[in-house]
Amino acid sequence: EPEVTQTPSHQVTQMGQEVILRCVPISNHLYFYWYRQILGQKVEFLVSFYNNEISEKSEIFDDQFSVERPDGSNFTLKIRSTKLEDSAMYFCASSGDSLETQYFGPGTRLLVL
């Protein structure tokens, strides 16, 4: 069964460093999303992406964040200058249609020291 994959599974970085989280959505999907979950808390929407551009972003998704689909398969989330409060599990999700179920990847656990 097709699934969303994410790399790395864990990332430790120093405050102020740039990180890139990678996702490979399900191959025929058109809508892509990033969410994050701070430990023990609820899942929060960051950004949605369709047709090679951002569809919507939340207040969390400030100028330090960017997304890109550099080729036909990858979907990346970049945090330019990480802060301690960026420590969280970051989930990528994709769907074939914005009306359908979103399928979540396994997540990348980011720890900012």
Add this chain to the structure above:
Amino acid sequence: ELKVEQNPLFLSMQEGKNYTIYCNYSTTSDRLYWYRQDPGKSLESLFVLLSNGAVKQEGRLMASLDTKARLSTLHITAAVHDLSATYFCAVDTYRRSQGNLIFGKGTKLSVKP
């Protein structure tokens, strides 16, 4: 602002018992989703409820949606230990966006023998 509230947030059940998790949301929505998350894992889609009065069942879980009351329920029948997990409901804000999901805080379910 769309708000999604779940209750209870913590639920300890004995095997064989029945219980219901409630999900209220604050504004009109097109779709409601239920996800399951095991500790340290990703989110697994359980149900997508698309219209008022929708009811879906899978095994010991049954979900329903009342769009007029802005309420969804997840009913657990004859709980077993394998159902121990955190259950999230999420509401789709499609009418205002490309389908980003707003999640509740989750209900942590523990089923004890």
